[in-house]
Amino acid sequence: MQLDLILQFLRKLRHNNNRAWFEKHKQQYLDAKHVFEDFLEAFHKELLQFDESLAALNPRKQAFRIYRDVRFSRDKRPYKENMGAAFSRNGKMDQEAGYYIHLEPGNCFVAGGLYMPDAVNLARVRQEIDYNGEMLMRILSNKSFKKYFKSLDEIDRLKTTPKGYPSDHPYIELLRNKSFVVSHAFSNEEVVRYGFVKKAARVCEAMKPFNDFLNTAIDAQ
Numbered sequence: 294m295q296l297d298l299i300l301q302f303l304r305k306l307r308h309n310n311n312r313a314w315f316e317k318h319k320q321q322y323l324d325a326k327h328v329f330e331d332f333l334e335a336f337h338k339e340l341l342q343f344d345e346s347l348a349a350l351n352p353r354k355q356a357f358r359i360y361r362d363v364r365f366s367r368d369k370r371p372y373k374e375n376m377g378a379a380f381s382r383n384g385k386m387d388q389e390a391g392y393y394i395h396l397e398p399g400n401c402f403v404a405g406g407l408y409m410p411d412a413v414n415l416a417r418v419r420q421e422i423d424y425n426g427e428m429l430m431r432i433l434s435n436k437s438f439k440k441y442f443k444s445l446d447e448i449d450r451l452k453t454t455p456k457g458y459p460s461d462h463p464y465i466e467l468l469r470n471k472s473f474v475v476s477h478a479f480s481n482e483e484v485v486r487y488g489f490v491k492k493a494a495r496v497c498e499a500m501k502p503f504n505d506f507l508n509t510a511i512d513a514q
Contacts, residue, residue: 296332296396297485299325303374304398310370322359329356329376329396332490337380339494340392344501346382355380375400382508388414390473390507392497401484403496404476407507409449414511419455419468421510426464429506437499442475473507475500 302325305318315322330353337352356378363369374397381391388411393404410418422429432438433445449472454460458468477496483489 295328296489298328299376299396300398300481300485303376303396306372307374307398310372310374312371315372325376329378333378335490336394336493339490340380340497342494343498347380350380350384352380355385357385389511390504392500392504394493396484398481401479401481402476403479403493404474405497405500405504406445406472406474408472408474410472415471417513418473418507418510419458421506421513422464422467423458423462426467429467430464432502432506435502438503441477441496441499445470446474446476448472448474475503
C-alpha cells in the first residue's frame with residue numbers, strides 16, 4: 294500500500310494551497326485519495342476484528358472531504374493539508390465515541406474518544422464519571438492502554454470546577470474535560486512502512502474500552 298504517495302501529495306499541497314495548482318494536479322490528488330480509500334478498507338477489516346459495531350460502515354465513505362469551508366474563517370486556504378477519516382457506530386464520530394486516523398507530513402496520528410460533545414452528552418459523560426469513575430480510572434491505567442496513551446489529551450478543559458460538582462471530587466480532573474480524547478503519534482517513516490495498518494488498528498483496540506465507557510454514558514437516558 295503506497296501511503297508515501299499520500300504524504301508526497303500533501304507536502305506539495307502545503308506549498309501550493311490554491312485552486313489553480315490543485316486543478317492542474319487533480320489527478321495526483323485522485324491517485325492519493327484512491328490509495329487512502331484502499332487503506333481505509335484494510336483498516337476497517339482490522340477494526341472489525343475487535344469492534345463489530347462498525348460492521349455496517351462503508352470504509353471508503355469514512356474519509357473527510359479535503360475541501361475546507363472558508364466562509365467564516367480568516368484562513369482562506371481552500372484545501373485541508375491532511376487526509377483524515379473517522380469510524381464510529383453510526384458514521385463519523387458525530388456525538389459518539391470512535392476512532393480517527395490522520396495522515397499529514399510530520400503530524401500523523403490515531404486518535405479517538407469523544408470530541409466536543411453537546412451539553413446533553415457532556416452532562417451524561419460527567420454523570421458516568423461521577424458514578425463510575427473508578428472504572429474509567431482502571432481503563433486509563435490498564436497496561437494495554439498505557440502502552441499507547443499517557444493520559445487524556447489536554448484540550449478543551451475547564452480551569453474551574455464544573456457546575457454541580459464539588460472542587461474536592463475524587464475525579465475532578467476528569468470532570469474538568471469538555472472533550473474526552475486520546476491520541477498516539479506515528480512518524481512518517483512508520484506510516485509508509487509495511488504493516489502500518491495493523492499497528493494503527495492495535496492502537497484502536499487498546500482504545501476500545503475507553504470508547505465503550507463513553508458510549509455507555511451517551512446511551513444512558
